[in-house]
Amino acid sequence: MKRVSKRFFGVMAGIWGSVLTALCADTALADKRVALVIGNSGYQNAARLPNPVNDATSIGGMFRDVGFDVVQSRFDLGMQEFKRAIREFTVQARDADIAVVYYAGHGIEIGGVNYLVPVDAKLATDVAAEDEAVPLDRVIRATEPAHRLRLVILDACRDNPFGSQMQGTVAMRAVTGGLARIEPALSNTMIAYAARAGSTVEDGTGANSPFTAALLRHLPEAGVDVRIAFGRVRDEVWTKTGHRQEPFVYGSFGGSEVPLVPAAAKVEPTAPAADNDLEVRRAYELTANVGTRSAWAAFLKGFQTGLYADLARAQLARLDAPSLPAPTGLRTDGASREQPAAAAPPPEATDDEPTTRHKRARSIESHRRQTAETHHREFGEHRRHDATRWSRPTFWRPAPAVRSFAGPHC
Numbered sequence: 001m002k003r004v005s006k007r008f009f010g011v012m013a014g015i016w017g018s019v020l021t022a023l024c025a026d027t028a029l030a031d032k033r034v035a036l037v038i039g040n041s042g043y044q045n046a047a048r049l050p051n052p053v054n055d056a057t058s059i060g061g062m063f064r065d066v067g068f069d070v071v072q073s074r075f076d077l078g079m080q081e082f083k084r085a086i087r088e089f090t091v092q093a094r095d096a097d098i099a100v101v102y103y104a105g106h107g108i109e110i111g112g113v114n115y116l117v118p119v120d121a122k123l124a125t126d127v128a129a130e131d132e133a134v135p136l137d138r139v140i141r142a143t144e145p146a147h148r149l150r151l152v153i154l155d156a157c158r159d160n161p162f163g164s165q166m167q168g169t170v171a172m173r174a175v176t177g178g179l180a181r182i183e184p185a186l187s188n189t190m191i192a193y194a195a196r197a198g199s200t201v202e203d204g205t206g207a208n209s210p211f212t213a214a215l216l217r218h219l220p221e222a223g224v225d226v227r228i229a230f231g232r233v234r235d236e237v238w239t240k241t242g243h244r245q246e247p248f249v250y251g252s253f254g255g256s257e258v259p260l261v262p263a264a265a266k267v268e269p270t271a272p273a274a275d276n277d278l279e280v281r282r283a284y285e286l287t288a289n290v291g292t293r294s295a296w297a298a299f300l301k302g303f304q305t306g307l308y309a310d311l312a313r314a315q316l317a318r319l320d321a322p323s324l325p326a327p328t329g330l331r332t333d334g335a336s337r338e339q340p341a342a343a344a345p346p347p348e349a350t351d352d353e354p355t356t357r358h359k360r361a362r363s364i365e366s367h368r369r370q371t372a373e374t375h376h377r378e379f380g381e382h383r384r385h386d387a388t389r390w391s392r393p394t395f396w397r398p399a400p401a402v403r404s405f406a407g408p409h410c
Helices: 002-029 052-065 079-092 126-132 136-143 210-218 226-240 277-290 293-302 307-320 356-379
Strands: 033-039 070-075 098-104 107-110 113-116 149-155 189-193 248-252
Touching: 033 052, 033 079, 052 070, 052 098, 052 149, 052 210, 070 079, 079 136, 098 136, 107 126, 113 136, 136 149, 136 189, 149 210, 189 226, 210 226, 226 248, 277 293, 277 307, 293 307
Parallel strands: 033 070, 033 098, 098 149, 149 189
Antiparallel strands: 107 113, 189 248
């Protein structure tokens, strides 16, 4: 009973351990992740960009493949559609743990303010950006409801196509092609630029820009902290562009790791409890004392591995084997069964072992001697009979009584 209790609680502990591990894994995988992906290529008042729509399509597919709950993909958005997409995404990010915005297209900096440019923007003057472009701060605010990670990825630091025709209205307001440095106000917020602030990026000659191609390789890595992933992206782009483009990340993070794609939880198999040798031995001895088939089957049900389990199987196989009848004519008294049992020869008479006849003769001879000695004592020497005068030792008849007279007076 004690052994059964130990085994029961051991099995239950393993089951509860697996359940708790699974619950922890479900908690890790239950983080709600949402993403807004925008690609603007078909500008109406500037030259068309070859890669932003391709880049946005690839990034949106990547987010879906890694299990994001919501992925909104928008292409060639005008000013109104751009603002509407951001507004809808703000609602979706309210109960999210991770919120990501990816933008590929034109981005400019005017007077220290970063703008993302819709496809219908004209930007005839610098002040027109406030009405015809979307401030980067508004995009960042759309991610603020997320609990664990707020990530904005910008593949937008391209040359400003409106610079040659844009008229400046404020003398101190500079218009540049790249984006200005930015510092997020909230922690666990990351702004990833395709190039360092103030510099421009390359579209590349492939289906995706160098920056997006690196993102597609490193962001889906499960269990990798987002900072490590962007560090690998930076190294790859820096190498492939010949040190002309260096991606840069701005933001503040704590010490905990925040992977964009959580690692799959590993459920460790519970190791079976080792059988106590003394316990197994005692159980085996008790089973051997019973020796029945049901007893050995019960032993194997409780102890399925080990030396004693193998011995129990051998005992069970011996009991299951059919018993063979003893062959006729073979000895069954413990001697070899291969030789036929020979008939025992009759005992031979020897001097040491006299037969019944000899014993009877010796008894008669002894009785005769005793009788002769008695007769001699009674009747004197003249009536003595010598033992050597007897001719038939097997039979004896007493001599007739003879009275003697000592003299004339009787």
